[in-house]
Amino acid sequence: MSIEQEVEALKNIPLFANIEPSRLKLMAFASERLIFKAGQELFHQGDAGDAAYIFIDGDADVIVDTDDGPLVVANFGKNEFVGEIAILCDVPRTATIKAKSELTTLKITKELFFNMVMDFPEMGVEVMRVLAHRIDKTTSQLTEARNAISEKS
Amino acid sequence: MEPQLFKYIWKHSKKDQVRILFLVLASMPFYFLSLDLPKSIINKAVNSENFAGFNSTLPFMRFELPFGEEIFGRTVILFEGFDLSQLVLLLALCLSFLSLVLVNGVFKFVINTLKGRLGERMLRRLRYELADRILRFPVLHSRRIKQAEIATMIKDEVEPLGGFIGDSIVTPFFLGGQALTAMIFIMVQSFWLGLVAMSIVLVQAFVIPKLRKRILTLGRQRQITARALAGRVSELVGGAVEIQAHDTSNFERAEISHRLGKIFKIRYEIYQRKFFVKFLNNLLAQITPFIFYLGGGYLVITGQFEIGTLVAVLAAYKDLPPPVKDLINWDQQRNDVQIKYEQVVEQFQPMGMIDPDKQVLEEGNNEVLKGDVVASSLTLIDESENKLLDGVSFSFGVNQRVAVVGNASSGKEYLGLLLANLVKSTSGSVKISDKSLDQLPSAITGRRLSYVGQDAYLFPLSVMDNLFYGLRNWMVNDSPHDPATKDEALRDKQEAARTGNTILNPMGEWVDYKSAGIDDPVQLVPRVTDVLRNVDLEEDVYRFGLSGIVDIESRPDIAESILGAREALKEHLKSIGAEDLVNAFDPESYNKNATLRENLLFGTPRNSDYAGDRLLAMPILREAVDEAELRDSIYNMGLSIARTMVELFTGLPPTHPFFEQFSFISADDLPEFDMIVKRADKSSFSDISKSDREALMHLPFDYVEARHRLGLVTDEVEVKILNARKLLAKKLEERDPEAVEFYDPERFNSAASIQDNILFGRLAYGRAEAGETIGHVMTELLDDLGLRSDVIEVGLSYNVGVGGNRLSAVQRQKLALARALIKKPDLLILNEAAAVMDSQSQNKLVPSIMEAQGEQGIVWTLQRAELSRHFQYIIVMQNGRIVESGTYNELNVEGKVLKSLIAAE
Known part of the structure; x- marks a missing residue:
């Protein structure tokens, strides 16, 4: 797969949807493509975070350690962007990501990510927009959950 | 050493000097004859008055007894000679002149050669003696001196001495003899003219040295300032980090400039004075002929003097000023080297030099130290009258494990140095088995004791050579191979002995493996590995081995095994489903994880002309590329790369880290390439200028398809590259x-490292944890194949660099510990030897070294008091005194100093 295909993949990720293709190409060029075999972990819950990953092909489970052992809480596939929270606010990984099939990713190191945001503020705005959407979504999910609980009780 | 240079010279070279002197004397009559002959030629042979007719003859080579008339009242003829006619006489006299020139020349040649040899011998002796003295410097003195200064002294400052020594005694005789001969000759011809010449010479001899006094003082200053400059220059290197880190380079520049200015002033004044003296000298020398021409001319005109005599006087006088001048120069040089000698010798007489008898070569060192180490009221006072140790007394068994603890000013470091006999106490003594330590020869203290300080020095040799450095105590066997012939070896030895040098051969066998417990060569690597493991250095040496190169000539078996490991690695990776982690080198296919350069060359360069960017300039590569019709493809790759780079990086600030990390083109060159790409896009290939084409064609050689992912190596290009690879290989082979x-x-690559040989390919880009997995698998595999010790053996030949700078500080210290352990000392003295290590490593190291020492004793001055719990006996020091001693349990209680020291950590 060449860099052009990676640019295509990046374009499909909402976070980068509005960013100029030449910038995406630079990001693709500067990032490392990393392939994980089924069963390999991208990172483990509690690790320090140094990079985020963009899924180009394949899928992975999101696993959270609970008192009853590891629990798969979600499954991410193509065009997903994971691990960005840890690099944005320096918190340990909140979950484990484990490849379920052969998984092709673009590894965006913390340094690269911040360099890109610094140099291309439009990317920073885009990141803010996506995060705001997530908060909005989480808030509405929270409201829904509250309502559901209050209805039950 | 002799304080006076002349005494030194006379003491060591009188025989040679006398021999040369004898030769000089023997040459004198011939020299005199050669002066006399021109007169005879003119007065006897050329002057026709002596010959009445064509057939008249004169005697040739007729010898009369000198002063015969005065003594016997008649001429005593020793040899009648031959009667010759005028022309034959002329011929005979001229031929005699020629042969005398020849004889004089041969004398000069022989004398000069002998003088040169004598000078070089004395220089060798002097340098050896100075180096010998360095080896006997007390260590505290060695710490204070500047290495560069002492090195310039031995190398440069004594050099002129060598030139002078050959001339020191012979020259004044020779020149003096010459001057005297010339003088006597003038005197014989004309007493008054001779007197004139002599008086002027006397004036020269008296005035010139006076004028030169100041020059000598300046010479001394010049020597000292130049030496200090050498010291400062070495500081610029030694302090490079501090200078750059603190931005003091301009201060250093000013400092150097100031020094150079001072040296310039001194040297300039020397020149001024020197040339003035020269001027005066020349003037005085020319006054004499002035008088000769005037007075002599007058005498000839008035008929009181034969013209031939005047010519002879002038010819003799021609020979007078040079020896006089040279004599004056010789005197100047004598003063100069005397100063140099004094200045150098002065630096080599520190207080407390080690007695040479203590270092006498001794073969046996089997006298095992037993009994107790007893120190009684040890006191050590430094030069500024500080008491570093004050009445220290203790006693413990040689085989005990003793810790010395205390803070930095406690003096424990000095106690360690004293115990190792590296420093002598001001008063008091240390005795081991009732023998005073400072009375023991170094053959015992240096072999039965082992010492490691805080910052041990490593020699720029291999790990192995450093490890066994401590066992090079005496020459076990002479080398049969070096020097090549027996005669040469004998000559070398005689020459060395003649100048007081040692006759031992450093190329011989020096390492005493038996002392290290190695009786058989096969035990060598296991024993070394054991010791390395004791100091936790085995893994490091193993890594050196992996990236080291096997000498296939001497170890074909290792090469063979490694080929086996290459195969085994492939199999193993396949079995765990990880074969995609390595992209193996296949002569028939393009390796997408390697650079284009590597794919073309497809081998490891042995000749550095084929390494790095230099390869691109090699005509042989260009030919192969052309023949494979690859030129256009490479050009197109370059153009694509340039286009992509311009597209991606334009607009980024030039200092952006991406340029360093990812770009094929530097920020400075980017605009240039922007233009090139624009030009290339506008015109067809044939219109592109040569320089543009060159610039673009240089770009793709570092391109790695799997890493950069620009999709440039298409199937078609691949085929061409493989073809070019084959053509290049063929050309290279031819x-x-x-x-x-x-x-x-199928073959071991003798130019590549063990690691590269096993891997035989490139790690695949973009495979998660590829490096770790392969490293792990490789180690396991080498262990399974029993190759670990072979890899370590290769690692042992790793060169540690100057002062061990290719090792980390911790590795250096560990190697020094191993070097001390492998000697199997009766008492191991460690003077904060683990201070550079972190506490965890120290905690591990202490018990491990104890175990390695087995039944033998250890004295360890500890940086961390807490570690003393491993020891049988603890000495606690404060301000140079022992404040308490005992076992850990006794001292680690409330109210004791040890407890407080541990608490403070």
């Missing part, structure tokens, strides 16, 4: 077969 070792799956 023209420069030794230059490159090609990748061959």
Whole structure:
């Protein structure tokens, strides 16, 4: 797969949807493509975070350690962007990501990510927009959950 | 050493000097004759008055007894001679003149050669003696001196002495003899003219040295300032980090400039004075002929003097000023080297030099130290009258484990140095088995004791040579191979002995393996590995081995095994489903994880002309590329790369880290390439200028398809590259077969490291944890195949660099510990030897070294008091005194100093 295909993949990720293709190409060029075999972990819950990953092909489970052992809480596939929270606010990984099939990713190191945001503020705005959407979504999910609980009780 | 240079010279070279002197004396009559002959030629042979007719003859080579008339009242003829006619006489006299010139020349040649040899011998002796003295410096003195200064002294400052020594005694005789001969000759011809010449010479001899006094003082200053400059220059290197880190380079520049200014002033004044003296000298020398021409001319005109005599006087006088001048120069040089000698010798007489008898070569060192180490009221006072140790007394068994603790000012470091006999106490004594330590020869203290300080020095040799450095105590066997012939070896030895040098051969066998417990060569690597493991250095040496190169000539078996490991690695990776982690070198296919350069050369360069960017300039590569019709493809790759780079990086600030990390083109060159790409896009290939084409064609050689992912190596290009690879290999084999070792799956690559040989390919880009997995698998595999010790053996030949700078500080210290352990000392003295290590490593190291020492004793001055719990006996020091001693349990209680020291950590 060449860099052009990676640019295509990046374009499909909402976070980068509005960013100029030449910038995406630079990001693709500067990032490392990393392939994980089924069963390999991208990172483990509690690790320090140094990079985020963009899924180009394949899928992975999101696993959270609970008192009853590891629990798969979600499954991410193509065009997903994971691990960005840890690099944005320096918190340990909140979950484990484990490849379920052969998984092709673009590894965006913390340094690269911040360099890109610094140099291309439009990317920073885009990141803010996506995060705001997530908060909005989480808030509405929270409201829904509250309502559901209050209805039950 | 002799304080006076002349005494030194006389003491060591009187025989040679006398021999040369004898030769000089023997040459004198011939010299005199050669002066006399021109007169005879003119007065006897040329002057026709002596010959009445054509057939008249005069005697030739007729010898009369000198002063015969005065003594016997008649002429005593020793040899009648031959009667010769005028022309034959002329011929005979001229031929005699020629042969005398020849004889004088041969004398000069022989004398000069002998003088040169004598000078070089004395220089060798002097340098050896100075070096010998360095080896006997007390260590505290060695710490204070500047290495560069002491090195310039031995190398440069004594050098002129060598030139002078050959001349020191002979020259005044020779020149004096010459001057005297010339003088006597003038005197014989004309007493008054001689007197004139003599008086002027006397004036010269009296005035000139006076004028030169100041020059000598300046010479002394010049020597000292130049030496200090050498010291400062070495500080610029030694302090490079501090200078750059604190931005003091301009201060250093000013400092150097100031020094150079001072040296300039001194040297300039020397020149001024020197040339003034020269001027005066010349003037005085020319006054004499002035008088000769005037007075002599007058005498000839008035008929009181034969013209031939005047010519002879002038010819003799021609020979007078040079020896006089040289004599004056010799005197100047004498003063100069005397100063140099004094200045150097002065620096080599520190207080407390080690007695040479203590270092006498001794073979046996089997006298095992037993009994107790007893120190009684040890006191050590430094130069500024500080008491570093004050009445220290203790006693413990040689085989005990003793810790010395205390803070930095406690003096424990000095106690360690004293115990190792490296420093002598001001008063008091240390005795081991009732023998005073400072009375023991170094053959015992240096072999039965082992010492490691805080910052141990490593020699720029291999790990192995450093490890066994401590066992090079005496020459076990002479080398049969070096020097090549027996005669040469004998000559070398005689020459060395003649100048007081040691006759031992450093190329011989020096390492006493038996003392290290190695009786058989096969035990060597296991024993070394054990010791390395004791100091936790085994893994490091193993890594050196992995990236080291096997000498296939001496170890074909290792090479063979490694080929086996290459195969085994492939199998193993396949079995765990990880074969995609390595992209193996295949002569028949393009390796997408390697650079284009590597794919073309497909081998490891042995000749550095084929390494790095230099390869691109090699005509042989260009030919191969052209023949494979690859030129256009490379050009197109370059153009694509340039286009992509321009597209991606334009607009980024030039200092952006991406340029360093990812770009093929530097920020400075980017605009240039922007233009090139624009030009290339506008015109067809044939219109592109040569320089543009060159610039673009340089770009793709570092391109790695799997890493950069620009999709440039298409199937079609691949085929061409493989073709070019084959053509290049063929050409190289024809023209420069030794230059490159090609990748061959069936063969060991003797130019590549063990690691590269096993891997035989490139790690695949973009495979998660590829490096870790392969490293792990490789180690396991080498262990399974029993190759670990072979890899370590290769690692042992790793060169540690100058002062061990290719090792980390911790590795250096560990190697020094191993060097001390392998000697199997009766008492191991460690003077904060683990201070550079972190506490965890120290905690591990202490018990491990104890175990390695077995039944033998250890004295360890500890940086961390807490570690003393491993020891049988603890000495606690404060301000140079012992405040308490005992076992850990006794001292680690409330109210004791040890407890407080541990608490403070």
